[in-house]
Amino acid sequence: MAPYTDWSISEIAERVRSGEVAAADVAEASLARIEAVDDRVRALLTVTPEVARAQATAVDRAIAAGEDAGPLAGVPVAVKDNLCTHGVRTTCGSRILPQFVPPYDATVVARLREAGAVMVGKANLDEFAMGSSTENSAYGPSRNPWDLDRVPGGSSGGSAAAVAAREAPAALGSDTGGSIRQPASLCGIVGVKPTYGRVSRYGLVAYASSLDQVGPLARSVDDSALLLSVIAGADPRDATCVDVPVPDYRAAAAAGMRGLRIGVPREFFAEGVDPAVGALVRAAVERLCEEGASAEDCSLPSVSYCLSAYYIIAPAEASSNLARYDGVKYGHRAGAHAGHIGLMERTRAEGFGAEVQQRIMIGTYALSAGYYDAYYRRAQQVRTLIRRDFDAAFERFDVLATPTSPTVAFKVGEKADDPLAMKLADVCTLPVNMAGIPAMSLPCGFHEGLPVGLQLIAAAFCEETMFRAAYAYERTTDWHTRHAPL
Amino acid sequence: MALTREELRSVAKLARLELTDHQLELHGRWLNELLARVEELQGLDVTGIEPTAHSIPLSNVFRDDALRPSLSQTEALANAPEARDGCFVVPRIIED
Numbered sequence: 001m002a003p004y005t006d007w008s009i010s011e012i013a014e015r016v017r018s019g020e021v022a023a024a025d026v027a028e029a030s031l032a033r034i035e036a037v038d039d040r041v042r043a044l045l046t047v048t049p050e051v052a053r054a055q056a057t058a059v060d061r062a063i064a065a066g067e068d069a070g071p072l073a074g075v076p077v078a079v080k081d082n083l084c085t086h087g088v089r090t091t092c093g094s095r096i097l098p099q100f101v102p103p104y105d106a107t108v109v110a111r112l113r114e115a116g117a118v119m120v121g122k123a124n125l126d127e128f129a130m131g132s133s134t135e136n137s138a139y140g141p142s143r144n145p146w147d148l149d150r151v152p153g154g155s156s157g158g159s160a161a162a163v164a165a166r167e168a169p170a171a172l173g174s175d176t177g178g179s180i181r182q183p184a185s186l187c188g189i190v191g192v193k194p195t196y197g198r199v200s201r202y203g204l205v206a207y208a209s210s211l212d213q214v215g216p217l218a219r220s221v222d223d224s225a226l227l228l229s230v231i232a233g234a235d236p237r238d239a240t241c242v243d244v245p246v247p248d249y250r251a252a253a254a255a256g257m258r259g260l261r262i263g264v265p266r267e268f269f270a271e272g273v274d275p276a277v278g279a280l281v282r283a284a285v286e287r288l289c290e291e292g293a294s295a296e297d298c299s300l301p302s303v304s305y306c307l308s309a310y311y312i313i314a315p316a317e318a319s320s321n322l323a324r325y326d327g328v329k330y331g332h333r334a335g336a337h338a339g340h341i342g343l344m345e346r347t348r349a350e351g352f353g354a355e356v357q358q359r360i361m362i363g364t365y366a367l368s369a370g371y372y373d374a375y376y377r378r379a380q381q382v383r384t385l386i387r388r389d390f391d392a393a394f395e396r397f398d399v400l401a402t403p404t405s406p407t408v409a410f411k412v413g414e415k416a417d418d419p420l421a422m423k424l425a426d427v428c429t430l431p432v433n434m435a436g437i438p439a440m441s442l443p444c445g446f447h448e449g450l451p452v453g454l455q456l457i458a459a460a461f462c463e464e465t466m467f468r469a470a471y472a473y474e475r476t477t478d479w480h481t482r483h484a485p486l
Numbered sequence: 487m488a489l490t491r492e493e494l495r496s497v498a499k500l501a502r503l504e505l506t507d508h509q510l511e512l513h514g515r516w517l518n519e520l521l522a523r524v525e526e527l528q529g530l531d532v533t534g535i536e537p538t539a540h541s542i543p544l545s546n547v548f549r550d551d552a553l554r555p556s557l558s559q560t561e562a563l564a565n566a567p568e569a570r571d572g573c574f575v576v577p578r579i580i581e582d
Contacts, residue, residue, distance in 0.1 A: 099565075100565055101564065101565060103557055103561040103562070103564060103565075104557070196540075196541045196542055197541075197542040197544070210539060210540050210541065236549060239544075239547040240540070240542065240544065240547075242542055242544065305526065305527060305530065307523075308523060308524040308526055308527050309524075309527060311520060311523070311524060312524055312527075319501060323502070326502065327567060328567075328574055328576055329562075329565070329566060329574055330565035330566065330567075331565070331567070332567075333567035333568070337577070339577055339578075340576055340577040340578070340579050341502070342504070342577075343576070343577055344502045345499075345502050345503060345504035346504045348501075348502055348503050348504070349503050349504040349505060349509075352503075354512075357503060357505075357509075357513065358513060358516050358517075360501050360503065361494075361497055361498065361501055361503070361513050361517055362517055362520055362521075364497050364500050364501040365489070365497045365517065368497065368500060374528070375524070377537050378527055378528070378530075378532060379524075379527065380537030380538050380539060381532040381535040381536070381537045381538075382527060382530065382532070383537070383538040384535050384536055384537065384538045385530075385532070385535060387538060387541065419516060420519065420520075420523070434541075435541060436540075436541020436542060437541075460541075460542075
């Protein structure tokens, strides 16, 4: 069998569209790879062979009939399990939705399907996307394909692990505080969080509605640009999805580095960031300068307050969004209980894991009468300060370069007893969500054999600039061609 | 700004979470730790700063008030823990 699992997304799509390769064969290769490695990687909660085969058959039929099978024809994709998939179990990594079968597709899922992609499974995540390692999944953690004793990151850890293990060349994740970028960094792949409002959230199970975004994970910048161009764009079903034209991100990526101004904000290299990680990121910036960019240090002072503001805003919004899980309309319902309030209280206590319960508690408190102004409103004001700092930076720079994660992948269990330490994993990624701007992570080297990610941040709706810088860097290195030894 | 037991119980009630005494204690510890951490925001000068609720400049987005296909009743009830006569079955709400 040809090494389909090594092929890029664009390579698969081109060869399937030309009729050279059958989508059915590509799908079988992906399913075989999952069979071979996923008992160790545990990237997928639900494998979907029937759906994959049916979708692949439909693609091959379309090609045979001379129809356009779409820009992702035959491309296997893993979908994070907080994205609704019609007829396919969607758990959000929680015991409160053990057998929930959505009656509709998320918009991004429908767009992938219409583009000819083939869904091979639903990927593991921290419960309701709350976490940075997948250790909060009610169904057990996923493993990092580079070292199975280590976490793949989170919350889109399953998506990142699936791509890094070559189970699929494409995955969808969601990012509220770093949940696409951080696992991409830890797994040595590319992950993109688009501008807030760039991609529809219809069918994404909501965690924090003003921060959540769906985005692609893939093994190269070009592949991630292709995926984003398929899923991005206006959607009448999502009132927060902005009607801005979707540029040709792949073409933009190839436009070159010359003249690009890079800002390097010093707060992202502070205490807590492993010096080896910082050094690799600075080396990447130097490489970009060799390619024609210019770089300068800068400062975003309000970033140091971001963790505190985020851990008021995100849990507050989550406490509201997760109120719907009450045992009434879907999901787990407690057995014995006292009345309808008791039913809800017990259902939620039984169904939600500890981390989710903690965030609901802090969120409920922060929004309650008497505390709203002191906590939630104040955090929102800090959010304005963070946005202003980024706006000021983007007057001087085209992109900002930072580490994605302060460390390389940590061991499973290492941070489990220290929730605050776990949250520090997101200190480089959170500010981006708070400001609503786009950012991506791509591989920039290895430390002690484990991947390190470079984060590139751009101004709102300037994903093209971000892709330009990323592609120019990627071209000068071979990090993205290295495979996890699995 | 440490939370008392009573305050914790009241938050749990609002959050519709049935917590044991032990769980309440654990949650209390974590909440108090986090509140201590976020205390640093109280020291910031935010006078005159507008709060940001949403990062994009959109106000109310409306569509035409026209009928469009939506979920059928069967689809909507398909995941119900208990359903009867086209309704979700829940414990009695209104007391005699």
